[in-house]
Amino acid sequence: MSAIEAPEPPLRLTPTGWTLLGLAGAAILLLLASLTGVIGKGNPLDTVFIDPFRQMKDAPDLLVQTVWEGLVSGVLYALIALGFVLIFKASGVFNFAQGIMVVFAGLTLVGFYEMGVPAFLALILTLGVMFLLAVSVERVVLRPLVNQPDIILFMATFGITYVLIGLGELVFGGNPKQMIADQLMLPKGSIEFPFAGGFVALQKIDIAAALIAALMIAALAFFFQKTRIGRALRAVADSHKAALSVGISLNQIWVIVWFTAGIVALVTGIMWGARSDVSFALQIIALKALPVLILGGFTSVPGAIVGGLIIGIGEKLGEFYWGPLVGGGIESWLAYFIALAFLLFRPQGLFGEKLIERI
Amino acid sequence: MRAPGSDKGQMAGDVLLAVDDVSLSFGGVKAITDVSFDIRKGEIRAIIGPNGAGKTSMLNVINGFYHPQHGRITFKGETRQRMRPHVAASQGIARTFQNVALFKGMSTLDNIMAGRTLKMDGSFFWQLFRHGPAMREEIEHRKVVEEIIDFLEIQAIRKTPVGKLPYGLQKRVELGRALAMEPDLLLLDEPMAGMNLEEKEDMSRFILDVNNQFGTTVALIEHDMGVVMDLSDRVVVLEYGRKIADGTPDEVKRNQAVIDAYLGVPH
Numbered sequence: 001m002s003a004i005e006a007p008e009p010p011l012r013l014t015p016t017g018w019t020l021l022g023l024a025g026a027a028i029l030l031l032l033a034s035l036t037g038v039i040g041k042g043n044p045l046d047t048v049f050i051d052p053f054r055q056m057k058d059a060p061d062l063l064v065q066t067v068w069e070g071l072v073s074g075v076l077y078a079l080i081a082l083g084f085v086l087i088f089k090a091s092g093v094f095n096f097a098q099g100i101m102v103v104f105a106g107l108t109l110v111g112f113y114e115m116g117v118p119a120f121l122a123l124i125l126t127l128g129v130m131f132l133l134a135v136s137v138e139r140v141v142l143r144p145l146v147n148q149p150d151i152i153l154f155m156a157t158f159g160i161t162y163v164l165i166g167l168g169e170l171v172f173g174g175n176p177k178q179m180i181a182d183q184l185m186l187p188k189g190s191i192e193f194p195f196a197g198g199f200v201a202l203q204k205i206d207i208a209a210a211l212i213a214a215l216m217i218a219a220l221a222f223f224f225q226k227t228r229i230g231r232a233l234r235a236v237a238d239s240h241k242a243a244l245s246v247g248i249s250l251n252q253i254w255v256i257v258w259f260t261a262g263i264v265a266l267v268t269g270i271m272w273g274a275r276s277d278v279s280f281a282l283q284i285i286a287l288k289a290l291p292v293l294i295l296g297g298f299t300s301v302p303g304a305i306v307g308g309l310i311i312g313i314g315e316k317l318g319e320f321y322w323g324p325l326v327g328g329g330i331e332s333w334l335a336y337f338i339a340l341a342f343l344l345f346r347p348q349g350l351f352g353e354k355l356i357e358r359i
Numbered sequence: 360m361r362a363p364g365s366d367k368g369q370m371a372g373d374v375l376l377a378v379d380d381v382s383l384s385f386g387g388v389k390a391i392t393d394v395s396f397d398i399r400k401g402e403i404r405a406i407i408g409p410n411g412a413g414k415t416s417m418l419n420v421i422n423g424f425y426h427p428q429h430g431r432i433t434f435k436g437e438t439r440q441r442m443r444p445h446v447a448a449s450q451g452i453a454r455t456f457q458n459v460a461l462f463k464g465m466s467t468l469d470n471i472m473a474g475r476t477l478k479m480d481g482s483f484f485w486q487l488f489r490h491g492p493a494m495r496e497e498i499e500h501r502k503v504v505e506e507i508i509d510f511l512e513i514q515a516i517r518k519t520p521v522g523k524l525p526y527g528l529q530k531r532v533e534l535g536r537a538l539a540m541e542p543d544l545l546l547l548d549e550p551m552a553g554m555n556l557e558e559k560e561d562m563s564r565f566i567l568d569v570n571n572q573f574g575t576t577v578a579l580i581e582h583d584m585g586v587v588m589d590l591s592d593r594v595v596v597l598e599y600g601r602k603i604a605d606g607t608p609d610e611v612k613r614n615q616a617v618i619d620a621y622l623g624v625p626h
Contacts, residue, residue, distance in 0.1 A: 002486050054491070085471070095526060182472075228476070228479050228497075231465075231472060231473055231476075232473070232476055234462065234464065234465060234469075235462045235465070235473045235476075238461075238462035238463055238464055238465065239460045239462060239463075241424065241456065241459070241460050242456070242460035242461060242536075243473075244443065244444035244448075245422065245423070245443055245448065245453070245456075245460070245537075246448060246453070246473055246474050246476055246477070246536060246537075246539075246540060247444075247448025247449050247476055247477040247540070248476050296444050301508075332362060
């Protein structure tokens with residue numbers, strides 16, 4: 001018998017257990033070195049890996065404040081990501097227009113109020129507008145594109161984005177507007193309480209945002225997991241033709257999904273708007289949802305939430321403790337960096353469905 | 360499910376579905392040219408023909424995926440120019456696909472439950488809370504689905520995501536989903552493609568049982584001539600989008616045009 005040469009094992013790019021073990025070992029070594037004084041203050045290793053944690057320990061009130069701020073922006077990222085997840089689950093399409101839908105919903109609400117409509121009536125009217133938007137997207141864009149490749153539907157959402165930008169500027173003008181937070185009875189001011197020798201200040205609007213977002217996320221998760229509509233929705237996402245053959249109406253499902261995404265956009269618009277103001281610049285923030293989705297998985301509602309929180313908190317901690325080392329301003333790209341690191345370990349995201357396919 | 364043991368011989372006769380002069384083309388390609396045939400209540404009707412003869416296109420016309428340029432489709436006495444998938448499904452036409460089209464991420468149970476979509480009409484409100492009428496409805500439909508699972512002998516894979524199942528079982532789940540619609544007309548597109556002998560025999564038995572016990576009318580496309588001749592009551596033969604023969608399996612087998620189509624003609 002002749003010796004058969006063993007084929008070379010394929011190169012592994014994803015980290016293995018050994019990589020993780022190595023990282024953990026390095027962390028322990030660093031900690032020991034620091035405690036024993038081998039690496040002193042001022043050493044670059046100390047500045048990057050040890051000093052930020054020392055700062056956290058020395059001023060816990062600042063840490064809590066930073067984490068809280070991260071939590072709040074995380075909740076808002078989660079809200080935006082949720083809008084993406086809804087549409088992705090139902091049609092396998094990454095809806096590029098979600099960001100502009102947030103702006104459009106906010107502008108419409110303020111616009112109605114400026115026309116003299118009472119705030120809560122304006123809210124209901126805006127819901128009506130979002131419903132009309134869902135119906136027209138279904139009629140004009142989705143219906144003619146049934147069974148087309150996903151990339152075509154994706155490009156179509158670019159089209160929707162530009163139509164909405166144009167429409168928004170035409171009707172409401174390009175100037176930033178003040179969100180009508182007071183009129184919608186959203187709380188103002190902040191609560192301060194002493195904590196570990198310092199003070200932590202929580203904005204009431206942030207608390208309200210977190211609560212409302214949590215409620216909405218719970219309701220949506222339940223709706224899509226436990227109802228017949230939820231099952232129909234997952235069916236549509238899996239196969240258009242099979243869904244049609246059992247009599248699921250694609251049109252109805254799409255209207256429901258886009259309307260739900262519209263409601264999510266409206267809530268997001270109100271909450272973001274109340275913290276800054278409503279302007280077209282907000283749609284850039286919506287792109288922050290991308291790392292959140294990579295982290296959480298495109299198909300998972302809980303993933304959107306956890307991903308949002310990780311990105312939000314990670315971003316704020318990074319900016320506050322590590323930012324000064326490189327002159328600040330890392331908030332704008334840190335999210336993508338975190339997402340990239342996660343991708344190495346879990347390409348399908350934290351909660352994404354691992355695709356099982358027989359070949 | 361309908362009463363079992365209905366007398367098949369007596370039921371056969373009324374026309375359940377008829378296609379008249381149907382023509383379908385995609386741009387310059389003529390998929391179907393002036394084809395007419397009917398499907399009678401309670402029979403098993405086979406559609407055969409060489410590759411590219413327009414068999415699948417015909418099924419797609421019947422359940423409304425394709426809209427023919429000419430011709431009429433009469434189902435249950437109602438004549439239409441074109442079907443729509445939603446209408447077809449709600450009127451009682453169920454189907455399976457040549458390349459299995461299941462909801463891959465969902466379990467066997469959920470896939471078959473999806474077949475009950477049109478039978479469920481509980482209010483949206485109750486569904487939100489999964490209580491009252493909606494809960495009763497869910498239980499009731501679950502019962503029907505469990506019967507189908509027993510019938511198809513797939514109890515063991517009830518909770519398995521269908522993407523993980525071997526091909527033969529996927530085809531069976533797909534049949535289950537179609538049966539869950541309690542259809543009057545069941546369209547099967549190559550139900551036995553890619554199966555081994557044993558799986559083919561199982562599938563044949565299921566098709567016969569569905570036809571006998573529930574009185575469901577079946578129209579099937581199949582390439583295995585042994586199966587076709589054994590199962591079907593009548594056969595329609597297509598070639599290059601035209602109908603070249605129509606009759607009982609024996610008549611079709613002796614038909615010169617059919618023999619030529621399958622074996623070729625000396626030039």
